[in-house]
Amino acid sequence: MFDSCLRRYYFHYYLSWGGWERQAPRIAREAFRLKRLISLPLWRGQLVHYITTKVLASMRAKGRIPSFEDVSRYTLERFETQLEFSSSKRYLTEPKKKGGRLNIDWLALFEHEYDRPIPPEKLQKTKDECLTAMKGLLESDILAAIAETDPDGWAIENIDLAEFAQVFDFDGAKVFAKTDFMYRDSDGSFNIVDWKTFSAKNRPQESAGGQDGKARVQLGVYGYYAASILGEPLERIRLLEVNLLDGGATIRYSISNENLEEFYRHIRGGIDKLSSVLINSDISRNEAALSDLFPKIDNGLCRYCNFYRICRDENNPDRLP
Ligand code: SF4
Numbered sequence: 001m002f003d004s005c006l007r008r009y010y011f012h013y014y015l016s017w018g019g020w021e022r023q024a025p026r027i028a029r030e031a032f033r034l035k036r037l038i039s040l041p042l043w044r045g046q047l048v049h050y051i052t053t054k055v056l057a058s059m060r061a062k063g064r065i066p067s068f069e070d071v072s073r074y075t076l077e078r079f080e081t082q083l084e085f086s087s088s089k090r091y092l093t094e095p096k097k098k099g100g101r102l103n104i105d106w107l108a109l110f111e112h113e114y115d116r117p118i119p120p121e122k123l124q125k126t127k128d129e130c131l132t133a134m135k136g137l138l139e140s141d142i143l144a145a146i147a148e149t150d151p152d153g154w155a156i157e158n159i160d161l162a163e164f165a166q167v168f169d170f171d172g173a174k175v176f177a178k179t180d181f182m183y184r185d186s187d188g189s190f191n192i193v194d195w196k197t198f199s200a201k202n203r204p205q206e207s208a209g210g211q212d213g214k215a216r217v218q219l220g221v222y223g224y225y226a227a228s229i230l231g232e233p234l235e236r237i238r239l240l241e242v243n244l245l246d247g248g249a250t251i252r253y254s255i256s257n258e259n260l261e262e263f264y265r266h267i268r269g270g271i272d273k274l275s276s277v278l279i280n281s282d283i284s285r286n287e288a289a290l291s292d293l294f295p296k297i298d299n300g301l302c303r304y305c306n307f308y309r310i311c312r313d314e315n316n317p318d319r320l321p
Pocket of ligand 1: 005006007008011295296297298301302303305306307308311312
């Protein structure tokens with residue numbers, strides 16, 4: 001977001017801050033409402049990640065991989081319930097989190113908020129891909145391998161609590177890592193798994209695996225966390241990118257001392273970059289510098305941007321200059 005449109009980044013992370021409070025300025029409340037909109041591909045990813053945690057929790061409780069029949073029934077149930085929630089705009093009146101727990105069926109689709117029609121074939125494709133991803137998971141070699149390990153060594157992302165499981169201090173900055181799943185294998189290896197829901201055929205080039213891919217860097221940061229914070233020996237850490245839409249095809253990355261330095265530099269560079277738009281680059285104050293740093297751009301993204309209404313919509317007299 002920072003690289004594609006700084007203004008969007010500003011709306012998302014700064015303008016919207018506090019927008020959940022009734023007495024917050026109107027523009028903050030509007031930005032908060034808009035920041036939570038998601039696209040169909042993001043919804044697919046969110047739903048698949050959630051049901052994957054449920055599959056793992058069920059395996060831990062029952063000691064076996066659930067049937068595709070049960071998982072697909074549950075997936076379709078969530079899909080339809082969430083779709084109805086969003087299309088009836090219940091996201092405007094119902095809280096996403098209550099009593100510390102997430103309402104897992106809470107959904108606000110971009111199209112519903114902006115009253116844009118969703119072509120039925122696009123919806124069907126999203127639904128089919130959710131089912132394909134779940135089938136990919138259930139039939140994958142990695143799930144079979146996980147089933148053979150001791151569940152006491154599993155760390156399943158707790159989506160219901162909507163909290164970051166891993167927070168660590170990095171040169172005085174707070175870094176949040178959001179691993180999907182970690183497990184200890186019988187050979188003592190420490191495995192960090194990231195579930196992907198883009199097929200290799202159609203996912204964005206820059207997020208693809210390979211030496212310069214984003215997935216490698218993302219997993220590398222988790223590897224840094226495992227080595228530097230949890231104290232796992234490097235030779236025991238395995239980083240696994242699992243592509244659920246490709247039948248659970250898994251790309252494995254290892255981590256060496258050299259990589260560790262690279263990922264250190266990556267995190268350091270990220271903190272420097274994000275703090276460059278703060279007043280005095282002060283991360284403890286964490287206040288965005290004013291306007292000039294967050295210009296409007298024109299790269300074709302605007303029409304699909306969550307913040308279109310407050311940024312570019314000529315019919316909106318309240319849009320920001
Ligand atoms: S509408 Fe365009 S310029 Fe405005 S925040 Fe979105 S992407 Fe950036």
